[in-house]
Amino acid sequence: MSRRIDVSVEDRGSPGDSGGGRVVGRGHPNTCPGCSSHFRDDELEATLRVCPQCGHHFPVRARDRIRQLVDGGTFSELDADVRSADPLNFFDLRSYRDRLAEAEVETGLGDAIITGSAKIERRPCEVAVMDFAFMGGSMGSVVGEKFARACERAAERQLPLVCVTASGGARMQEGILSLMQMPKTVCAVDVLRDSSCALFVVLTHPTTAGVLASFASLGDVTISEPGALLAFTGPRVVQQTVPGEKLPDDFGRAESNLRLGHVDAIVERGDLRTFIGRLLALFAKTEAP
Amino acid sequence: MSRRIDVSVEDRGSPGDSGGGRVVGRGHPNTCPGCSSHFRDDELEATLRVCPQCGHHFPVRARDRIRQLVDGGTFSELDADVRSADPLNFFDLRSYRDRLAEAEVETGLGDAIITGSAKIERRPCEVAVMDFAFMGGSMGSVVGEKFARACERAAERQLPLVCVTASGGARMQEGILSLMQMPKTVCAVDVLRDSSCALFVVLTHPTTAGVLASFASLGDVTISEPGALLAFTGPRVVQQTVPGEKLPDDFGRAESNLRLGHVDAIVERGDLRTFIGRLLALFAKTEAP
Amino acid sequence: MMPDADPSRAEKSELLRLRDRLARLRELPLVRGVGVQDELSRLQRQIERIKAAPSAEEVWRSVELARHLERPYTLDYVERLFDDFVELRGDRHLSDDRALVCGIGRFRRRTVALVGHQKGRDVHERARRNFGMAFPEGYRKAIRTMELAHRHGFPLFSLVDTPGAYPGVAAEQHGQGGWIARSQMTMVRIDVATVACVIGEGGSGGAVAIALADRVLMQENAVYSVISPEGCAAILWRDKTQAKKAAAAFKPDAVHCLELGIVDAVVPEPPGGAQTDYDAAAEVLGASIEDALAEIEGVDAGQRRSQRRAKFRTMGVLAAPES
Amino acid sequence: MMPDADPSRAEKSELLRLRDRLARLRELPLVRGVGVQDELSRLQRQIERIKAAPSAEEVWRSVELARHLERPYTLDYVERLFDDFVELRGDRHLSDDRALVCGIGRFRRRTVALVGHQKGRDVHERARRNFGMAFPEGYRKAIRTMELAHRHGFPLFSLVDTPGAYPGVAAEQHGQGGWIARSQMTMVRIDVATVACVIGEGGSGGAVAIALADRVLMQENAVYSVISPEGCAAILWRDKTQAKKAAAAFKPDAVHCLELGIVDAVVPEPPGGAQTDYDAAAEVLGASIEDALAEIEGVDAGQRRSQRRAKFRTMGVLAAPES
Ligand SMILES: [Zn+2]
């Protein structure tokens, strides 16, 4: 029966087992899993949360990510008030409602994605940024809905959509409804395509399961941060399935994804804004501003 | 420099090194390379040129193939008078003109393909059948032209095209013009597609190089005869390129092509007509006759 | 659970009320099944289930029946529903994935394309079919088949029956996530009418890869879920043996899927499950697909594609905005 | 071989006559090169060549220059012709084939997509680029790029420079023939304007895979051929050392390709060959591509696709029917 396990949320940790964000960490989130250096918050902020010693990319919360990427003062958040219901009355060790409320208090977010309009390097675009700290970046109805609305807005305004992913997969507590966010977001990308609007996807650690197997893999250009785990099934479950099989050291990491042809570029965090700016310029429907 | 060799006509023999047809054979063409049995012509005719001992598929000449496949009396040949010119005044050990004349005398064909209209299992279709005996089934201007006309006729008459291939590749004596038969035939298949007409390709031994890398790989359904060599580059050149590398035993054969996902079915010669009849019925634009 | 043979007038009126509720739920007509005579009793069964949400035991029974080793698989239905079937094989790159069967065949005097998972009956075939768990190569073959259907105007059927995508090294290295995404994308884009039916296990991404259809049906004892009960139990309860509890919590059974608007109709099975009578199961499945197809084939292709997108667009449940 | 700086009136009239002949040959305007001032001299060179068919020595000189180790490669031109270039990598299945470079970039203030073979300059890079010999994965990446260009309306450039497809076991097993065919098919079907240029070796199927364009240009010292001279000699003369004789027989040089109607125009190189002055070679190439693009962008997309098909439809030479 072990072969049957089709895990949707697996790797909640960042490379080297650090926490999934500053809030829900195991071990101290500011200790570098690459070189064991420890940093103050302000030190990491100054380096965009990249280890100045070894280049390890620490997780970035969605609001911080937006601050890093978009032109100051240009972000206007939309659909901030969209919240999950609990259609299944789901209760495992705790109720889904409790988990949601707790996640909202802990993260200050309504769900695992922030969407809105912004400018990057003076070019207008729509943005959708996921936050792994909110229930492992899992995709439930809200993530699907806000992503779909972002696509529709981009199509309507004839703008590209820049999407930064970080997700352990589906939101199990929404059962089959969480699975349906895959076709729902795929349909939303199709709306973008029908309008010839570009989708740029930035895959960050970790992007797995249902998110990787839907909109995250449908970008016109696909970028990854260094070291990010990008796998439909993470290494632990693969290992469980075929216990004898030796996993390659960089199994599922951005670097092996590049080698195996699944991403277009690995871009360090410090270069990300410029890189996206170049893409926005290349895909712009009108001349430079 | 050996890596540079990009051979277009290589395997002129059939499996086990028998000749490429009844006319241009090395060794006796009626001795089975599979089991060394020897047969009279009439014995082989009676079994569609399949060895009754071991199932080896001997090469079939184009006119025989048409007799085997189409309903009696329904084939009307078209474009029989199209002939190659010699735009390069090509001369190797002999002149291209001499080779053409000799091939015509030996095979009774104007070039390496016969095209026309027919019915198979009572369903009308266009057919294009290659003949390996004519200069190794090589594709020059005539093969390209007659194939393209067959596609255009099929599109105009809203009929499927059934194409049986056997080719060593490009007709080197026509130089770059022979290479251009690849895009030319690809464009012709696109005409078929634009008319939603089906293309059924039957790959027979050997189908290689330029023919495999153009229309032969663009069928809606791709069938092969057992044991056929289907490779862009044949085993000898591959062996020359990386001399140390061990070729799999069935390298390039139909059976490995099926396993590796390149053909839809391997159909024995005795079943071919029925199989194509089923395809014609399934793809028919009108109800059964 | 079995319907009355002759429901009373009061029951009929209740049925109509519930039927109306169901129809409003999805704003789609209910599936007919075979023959007008049987409609009411079949409807009754669906509605009985919905009146009283299935118990944990009933949900688990579905899980067991969906995985039943004798349950009919894709090729069992193909054999019974298609007059002729030509399998299309291979992804044209690496291999022919035997966990996904693709082909074209004649269904009710017309040609359709089919993609479906195939688990395999005996030990040998099960290994060959990888227990119905496809590799990226399988989705690539399915995409090829969808594109062929699109080119030739063949309606596309898909039969979903997989524990999920295969969690192995090579499958990951070949881009499993990406190909599940692209398979869905192809199903959004093709112009032809598409009908999917979950006939056993609708397991997660491997299932949804081929289930983005105009109409999605589900057999009475099939399950459709984001994760296996065991997987869910292992993660949320940290205890694999809590699978039954997990299943009751995430409700993968057909009735719940219908009520949540995930599937358009439930396809009745013979009493005791599809494994008790392949022919009867196939007959009802065939009629249900035929009905579903009739509904969507009247619609213009462009509009059908818009409706397909709109249908999935509405899936999910949001909290009512605070006022 | 070098043109006069100031051709006399009689020579001008001869040029016009020959230019007319050339134009009729292809029924297409000749390429301008850079600047109106230089047109006549450049034209003169092309025409001198056509007046007197190149000798065996001249053909062989082209073979040598086309393979010259210092010849500019795709990325040398990208660097000089594009203001910005973002490489697109990977076939989304198995690997990123470094023998084919794909990407989008800014050319003359607009965005275009590019696919091109890349041989590699030093020993290490040559191995990494597999000497410019693509695997099926490379064509798959090219197809992906073509589809992106189609979706976004970017014109597509392709730069051809390969000894041919790679004759190896894995390449064969991954369906080399099929992917060369499908790459051509994608080039037939995309709606955007397409310009190909043979910038070095246009070797057989590997070249034609990305050369099915609205306009096909060829640099003055490039070669375009169905087989390498060595391969042809080995087969037809049964003697590899007869390569020069083979080349003279099958005539892979630009002038013959122009006269046979295989290419639409010859792009002049600096005296002595493109390797003597990368900047000058790039400037003329850029201008030639820009001109070719201007010609075809005026045409409606559907018509352009028809013309593209019609152009290749006419290739080949048949015997005049006996009357
Ligand atoms: Zn560090």
Ligand SMILES: [Zn+2]
């Ligand atoms: Zn024999």
